[in-house]
Amino acid sequence: MEMVQVAVLGVAGTLLAVQFKNEKPEYGIYISLAIGILLLFAVLDRLDVLLDALGLIRSYMRADTIYMGTLMKMLGITYVSEFASGLCKEAGHQSIASQIELFGKLAILALGIPVLAALLTTIEEFLA
Numbered sequence: 001m002e003m004v005q006v007a008v009l010g011v012a013g014t015l016l017a018v019q020f021k022n023e024k025p026e027y028g029i030y031i032s033l034a035i036g037i038l039l040l041f042a043v044l045d046r047l048d049v050l051l052d053a054l055g056l057i058r059s060y061m062r063a064d065t066i067y068m069g070t071l072m073k074m075l076g077i078t079y080v081s082e083f084a085s086g087l088c089k090e091a092g093h094q095s096i097a098s099q100i101e102l103f104g105k106l107a108i109l110a111l112g113i114p115v116l117a118a119l120l121t122t123i124e125e126f127l128a
Helices: 002-023 025-060 066-090 092-128
Strands: none
Touching: 002 025, 025 066, 066 092
16 A cells, blocks of 8 residues: 555656646756655655565575675665656756766675675685
8 A cells, every 4th residue: 555655646746746847847846856755755664674674584694794784785875876866867967867877886886896706705615
């Protein structure tokens, strides 16, 4: 049921923003920003369920717990960069949106390098 509420909020906000965009473009951007923030709070509200599930998975794994933390950071970076990029695109600033997306990708790559190094070390130990 919560997904239906989020979808209705998103569609209603989009229709309202489109309605205002023709007469007052700045109001359309403000409405998009407000709806985006409301949806962000909806995601954050459901984040505890995801964290509990990841904690359960972590308890079954013998792997280092730093990998789960890295995964959560990657998810956070992805969501924030997509959110900010979408707002910039909505406002008509494509180049800024592209730079935000690029920075998000590079940040995820930087977080993944230690995991890749650990994987290569493990493969090297198996082959030796």
